Every structure is written in structure tokens, then in C-alpha cells.
Amino acid sequence: MGATDGEELAVYPGSFDPITNGHVDIIRRGAKLFPRILVAVLENPKKATLFSVEERMEIIREIFKDPPRIEVEAFHGLLADFTKLRGARAVIRGLRAVSDFEYEMQMALMNQQLNPELETLFMMPSARYTFLSSSLVKEVFALGGSVRELVPSIVEQKLREKFAADPESLSI
Numbered sequence: 189m190g191a192t193d194g195e196e197l198a199v200y201p202g203s204f205d206p207i208t209n210g211h212v213d214i215i216r217r218g219a220k221l222f223p224r225i226l227v228a229v230l231e232n233p234k235k236a237t238l239f240s241v242e243e244r245m246e247i248i249r250e251i252f253k254d255p256p257r258i259e260v261e262a263f264h265g266l267l268a269d270f271t272k273l274r275g276a277r278a279v280i281r282g283l284r285a286v287s288d289f290e291y292e293m294q295m296a297l298m299n300q301q302l303n304p305e306l307e308t309l310f311m312m313p314s315a316r317y318t319f320l321s322s323s324l325v326k327e328v329f330a331l332g333g334s335v336r337e338l339v340p341s342i343v344e345q346k347l348r349e350k351f352a353a354d355p356e357s358l359s360i
């Protein structure tokens with residue numbers, strides 16, 4: 189790998205518990221700007237998640253099995269370290285509304301402090317996804333609402349499987 193290879197790589201980090209159509213939208217937009225997008229799935233043993241990191245990665249791989257092909261990897265620890273290790277120069281984050289801004293700005297500036305070579309790029313999802321979040325998807329599904337328009341069909345299927353195996357699992 190050459191020294192400049194990483195300049196073509198953008199990392200899109202998140203919890204993706206589960207991935208929503210809003211995330212998919214951002215990945216597709218990012219893939220138009222960068223030849224390589226690496227979706228970095230946070231593995232945090234301290235945070236209770238509905239889907240294991242393996243399940244979350246498997247779902248994302250399934251969604252992107254056709255072009256645009258993207259890479260998927262788990263990471264733990266500092267994002268600034270992970271991006272350095274992978275030689276990435278950019279992190280992509282979606283900004284849905286002003287309410288996202290403060291937290292995102294803090295993270296971006298902290299990452300800049302930790303790795304001055306790293307740039308954070310904010311992208312807007314399509315307006316129809318600005319209200320969407322993984323936690324709302326889980327809540328709506330757990331309460332019997334339809335998530336068909338909100339997540340890829342594989343996610344809906346996996347939510348159904350989780351719920352069938354353990355109805356309590358969705359109450360996190």
C-alpha cells in the first residue's frame with residue numbers, strides 16, 4: 189500500500205444498531221465522493237446493543253453486496269486511532285438536524301485534536317430521513333408500528349427474528 193492510498197478512503201463510523209435507510213443514504217452519497225468507504229461498526233462491551241457487532245456487520249455486508257461495494261469492519265477504542273491505523277484521511281458523519289450539531293462538533297474537534305491529519309465531513313441525508321434514528325426504529329417496531337419505509341428489508345426481517353426469539357430484547 190502506497191503512502192497516499194488512505195487519502196481515497198473515508199471511514200463512516202457508528203453504532204448501526206441497526207442500520208437505517210438514513211445511514212444507507214449517507215453511505216451511497218459518500219460512495220459518490222470517495223472510491224473506498226469503510227463502514228466502521230463500534231464494538232463497545234459497555235453499551236448494551238440489540239444486535240451483536242457480528243450481526244450488525246453481517247446486515248451491512250448483505251445490504252451492500254451489490255455496487256456500491258463498501259468495506260465493513262468492527263472497531264473499538266478511539267476512532268482517531270482506528271482511522272490512523274487504516275490510513276484514512278476522512279471521517280463521514282451524517283447531520284440530520286441542528287440538534288445533532290453540538291455533539292457532532294465536539295466529536296469532530298476532539299478527533300481533530302487526537303489526529304490533526306483527520307478531517308470530518310458532514311453530509312445531509314435526504315430530507316425524508318431527517319427524523320430517523322436507530323433507537324426510534326427499535327421503539328416503533330417493539331410497539332407494533334411499521335418500519336418498512338425506515339430500514340432495509342433485511343433489517344426488518346432481523347428485527348422480526350429477534351422479537352420472535354425474545355420479545356424482551358427490543359425493550360433496550
Ligand code: PNS
Nearest residue numbers: 201202203204230265266267268295298
Ligand atoms: O452511531 P453513533 O452511536 O452516533 O456513533 C458514535 C461513534 C461510534 C462515531 C462514536 O461514539 C465514536 O467514535 N466512538 C469511538 C470512541 C472515540 O473515539 N471517542 C472519542 C471521540 S469524541
